[in-house]
Amino acid sequence: MINPLDWISHVTSLLVGEVQTWVFVTLVQPVLYHFHLMVDDDFAYDGVLWFLAGLLQIAVVYAVLRPLEALRPLEIWPNRRAVRVDVLYTFINRLGLINLVLFFTLQPLFDSLQEWLRLRGIDNINLDMLWPGVTDRPLVAFLIYFIVLDFAGYWYHRAQHQIQWWWELHAVHHSQRQLSLWADDRNHLLDDVLMAAFFAALALLIGVPPTQFVALSLVSGALQSLQHANTRLSFGWLGERLLVSPRFHRLHHAIGYGHELGHQNNARLYGCNFGVLLPWWDVLFRSADFTTPLQPTGVRAQLPAPDGLGEDYGDGFWAQQWLALRRMARRIAQRTTARTTDSPRKPPSGGQTA
Amino acid sequence: MRKFLIGFMALLTHIGLAQAHSLDDVVVVLDSGDARITLINQATRQTIGSFATGKEPHHLMATPNSQDLIVANAVSNDLMLLDPKTGKPIGSVPDIPDPYQIGFSPDHRWFVVNCLRLNRVDIYRYDQGKFQLAKRIPLKALPSHMAFTADSKTVYISLQETNAVAAIDLPTQTVLWSMKVGETPAGLWLTPGDKTLLVALTGSDAVVAVDPRTRTILKRIVTGKAAHNFRSMADGRHVLVSNRVSDTISILDMDTLTKVGDITGLRPGPDDMELSADRRWLWVTFRFARAVGVIDMTTRKLVDVIPVGKSPHGIYFYNRAPFYDNLPPLSELAQRVAAAR
Helix, strand or coil, X not given: CCCHHHHHHHHHXXXXXXXXXXXXXXXXXXXXXXXXXXXXXXXXXXXXXXXXXXXXXXXXXXXXXXXXXXXXXXXXXXXXXXXXXXXXXXXXXXXXXXXXXXXXXXXXXXXXXHHHHHHCCCCCCCHHHCCCCCCXXXXXXXXXXXXXXXXXXXXXXXXXXXXXXHHHHHHHHHCCCCCCCCHHHCCCHHHHHHHHHHHHHHHHHHCCCHHHHHHHXXXXXXXXXXXXXCCCCCCHHHHHHHCCCHHHHHHHCECCXXXXXXXXXXXXXXXXXXXXXXXHHHHHCCCCCCCCCCCCECCHHHCCCCCCCCCCCCCCHHHHHHHHXXXXXXXXXXXXXXXXXXXXXXXXXXXXXX | CHHHHHHHHHHHHHHHHHHHHHCCCEEEEEECCCCEEEXXXXXXXXXXXXXXXXXXXXXXXXXXXXXXXXXXXXXXXXXXXXXXXXXXXXXEECCCCCCCEEEECCCCCEEEEEECCCCEEEEEEEECCEEEEEEEEECCCCEEEEEECCCCCXXXXXXXXXXXXXXXXXXXXXXXXXXXXCCCEEEEEECHHHCCEEEEECCCCEEEEEECCCCEEEEEXXXXXXXEEEEECCCCCEEEEEECCCCEEEEEECCCCEEEEEECCCCCCEEEEEEECCCCEEEEEECCCCEEEEEECCCCEEEEEEECCCCEEEEECCCECCCCCCCCCHHHHHHHHHHHC
């Protein structure tokens, strides 16, 4: 008897394969050949799959979440103009442009690092091979990698908030005051490349197979789009504790509560709800907040005085990118000055104080 | 009586099935992008199963005694051993870093591993199934294919990124020389008597013929876009080369160093090839089409396409025509090796 899941997987694989082949052979390979880039044709073939998977993901996420945003909005906005730039960020990220940059900039470094480690007998771990026959089953391996990468994502996210110059890059993400299904990929490009490099290195270290990595990225991206959607959607008491819900994540975006240093919220650290997909880590490390009512989202420094500093985080793509770099440079300069003068640290003007 | 007849019929059926699956007719295909192996019945051309192997299995070859078929799992850093006749897993060899391309020297003393990702060539001493590391040789960049001289003294390595071919002296494990040959060199082939080294240029539309003694390029033979890999036609005179962009296979005359024919109308990305023992059927992996093809060499037409997994690369079957042109038959090699021991 044919297993329906196997059948769906088989048909999907055939369809995707046909489209991937057509796009690669018709559009990509001739360009590679013409520009003497055939050494990268295997990578480009895989890149086409990333591109198609990203396109499909955007279509599915939009088809599911946009009607929800229209039918059950959490916030009513006069218009969606502020959201438009996030659409651009989404296409840049999910169609694989960041991975492309990573490949051409950091891949040689990765290869050298691997070479160096291997020569010293340091191997990658291949988590799915820990218990042959069990952990190498595709679903089990997927769950293992999902949990391990999410755990790493939790600490990575906390570091983005804790390290001051890094926060200024990550603030691009938090500066969106109209959270929507498009908001997840609103990040500084440098932050994107850092994140992609971190997770690619980790995936390589723990042995995530390429096909699993594509699947993990797709699932993760779709869930994160859901978390940012402007819709009233309850996961229920138990659901909220199993998977990061829109409500849980929206509280992380709350001005002066969810993500900024120095405030005194119940979560005790420097914010709350840092979990990427699983809230378990927030519960475990005491940074979870399931109870506080929802509040407006954004960065405090954006607010007009006296609540904030009225700082401009930019409306357009390039303005947001440039202003973040400037804020980052200012942070680094302040830190350097503080060190050289050995003076007591003053709160910076970037908005990280309550 | 009725019971006896039913039993007899069942026995006949069982024998028939057993014959269908136990004959030496299993085609082993490495689906490098899926980390799986697909098995195909060589006679019926039906897929008979698939199973997981290590990550990024790209190439495979039989051990010198043909007892084991070695699958090189590049990202898992190990070798998987299969029964070469049935394709069933029978063992593994751990801790072989980044085995992308593998090869045994004709005297069976050396096992050479091209570590494509790590930019180095690892040379192991091979003795009775044991691999002992002799030397790691850093070799930039992207060492991909290899060819051995008949005396087992030299192995040539193509370096895809640096557009070069390097020669390594096996007894001392040192790099003798390297030379530029053209864009993105991949497959290497030695003509009978080790007279000429053929180099397939994947970044170009040609094979270059190199005299390895003088290190000069003798000739540039236009084949098709992205010439990639070789397979002997086992007639002592012709060799096939797959062209990954033009989707063709060219036939080269090794005596005259000319192209004498093309097999066209293939699916995207023809790559590794295997020829049946009777020289009639050429099997080829289509790297960018998730399929393998079967070509009738009498008509030079593609007659069958069999879907497999993602990025099929290496292909092997036991009942095959001799693979190399510069080496004597395996039986003779085995005698020589036995005499040397």
